[in-house]
Amino acid sequence: MQIPSKYLEQATEQLATLPGIGKRTALRLALNLHRRDGDEIKTFVEALIQLKTETFACIQCGNISDTETCSICANERRANDIICVVEDVRDIMAIESTETFKGRYHVLGGVISPMDGIGPQALNIDALVERSKNALITEVIFALSPTMEGDTTNFYLFKRIDREGLIITTLSRGVSVGSELQYADEITLGRSLQQRQIFKLNV
Amino acid sequence: MQIPSKYLEQATEQLATLPGIGKRTALRLALNLHRRDGDEIKTFVEALIQLKTETFACIQCGNISDTETCSICANERRANDIICVVEDVRDIMAIESTETFKGRYHVLGGVISPMDGIGPQALNIDALVERSKNALITEVIFALSPTMEGDTTNFYLFKRIDREGLIITTLSRGVSVGSELQYADEITLGRSLQQRQIFKLNV
Known part of the structure; x- marks a missing residue:
């Protein structure tokens, strides 16, 4: 897909460096930012700068x-x-x-x-x-x-x-609370058997 | 989840204003940005500013x-x-x-x-x-x-x-190229029947 603006392309490339953000999503984010007014962009950008400078x-x-x-x-x-x-x-x-x-x-x-x-x-x-x-x-x-x-x-x-x-x-390894036993992987289930706990009523 | 830094929280909030980015993802992005060095942040932020000022x-x-x-x-x-x-x-x-x-x-x-x-x-x-x-x-x-x-x-x-x-x-409405007919919704399939085209061999 050909991007019509060098600056849009540049912003898209930068956004695509974020984890889990692909090129298409990055373009969508860039266009969303592009639609905002100057003050909103300023607030946005300052928050990212302060994240680096103030922490x-x-x-x-x-x-x-x-x-x-x-x-x-x-x-x-x-x-x-x-x-x-x-x-x-x-x-x-x-x-x-x-x-x-x-x-x-x-x-x-x-x-x-x-x-x-x-x-x-x-x-x-x-x-x-x-x-x-x-x-x-x-x-x-x-x-x-x-x-x-x-x-x-x-x-x-x-x-x-x-x-x-x-x-x-x-940390103890074992089956997750609220999950179904049959979906636990065998290593986790095996560990939870080996490390079984004395049953106690929570009274 | 309690965020330990005001600035991290602020950056997370700003990132969460992007479409499709929830609070958890925003925090992940903010922490990723936080790990980068100053020059990288500068490049990132400048690209977003220029997107607004230069287009x-x-x-x-x-x-x-x-x-x-x-x-x-x-x-x-x-x-x-x-x-x-x-x-x-x-x-x-x-x-x-x-x-x-x-x-x-x-x-x-x-x-x-x-x-x-x-x-x-x-x-x-x-x-x-x-x-x-x-x-x-x-x-x-x-x-x-x-x-x-x-x-x-x-x-x-x-x-x-x-x-x-x-x-x-x-634009014409109809079944997508490469999709299976049985998965097309009934309105689309109906339209593609109504707007059927004379069959031509692409020679």
Whole structure:
């Protein structure tokens, strides 16, 4: 499809660099933006610039923050002895919305993936090693994706941070709440059998 | 889901104003942008600004253009006697990629849709009426969407531009090339029977 304007083409190309946005969708988005008035475009664009200029990675955990230390690390009412290691800022939001974890986080910024050229050096691992040396820390939870890359990263992290007195845990694997058993894949179902739990009535 | 940064939230909200982008996707896009370096963001944002500041609506047809008159209207080798009326710039691109039309276009900027508060005044119709008065024009093709709103707009346009010596046509309706007959909806199939064509071998 031939785009009649160089600038429309340029905007389409830029929008198509976003994840999950193909060329056709990008063109649709560009035309939508084109129809807006100047002020709306300004607001739109400023929000994207400020996202870069006004936010920081929290110096402790790597979470996105408007201040040097994020609101979770700055919260003195949260437990100081437990660190939950996640890939991504979105994982923090997901775990926070469960309201079942009241410790601290550590954002790796990805998982080890040799196929994509991501080695341990590319990730926020050294800071985690330093943090976990602190004798105050009694548990580190690996909350990475249940994939090959996640497992590799778990293994690597374990080797780096294992020490006496530190409990290292991972998320349990098992069938999803609300799903039908027959649709669970065999590996997940197998794991949920191996890791079966004593049945308790929730009274 | 609680977003840890005001600026991340702001960028997410802005991205979610794009068509087809929900809150979750917008957050994903915002985090992707956040990971890019400053220069990349600058290029991205400049492309969106230039889309607004450096492009024009062609003074003749309304197509997006980097110059006052778009490349189609400026092309002297295209037929001057036939105008194809479309809703949107994307329709021009779609028709151009068929390489079966060598006339001029006219972009309405939408269709009449009382439900969405879009009346004839909101559309680029007066300019079409003026253009079609020119005795040089012998045919106007209505290439609007085959929807209720498109049909309403066709009817309105017909009333406004009908004159002696002007042929007014619409796109044929019928079964799609390459589709299976049994999956065509009954209205389309009915129309394609009513408007059946003399069979010709393409030799």
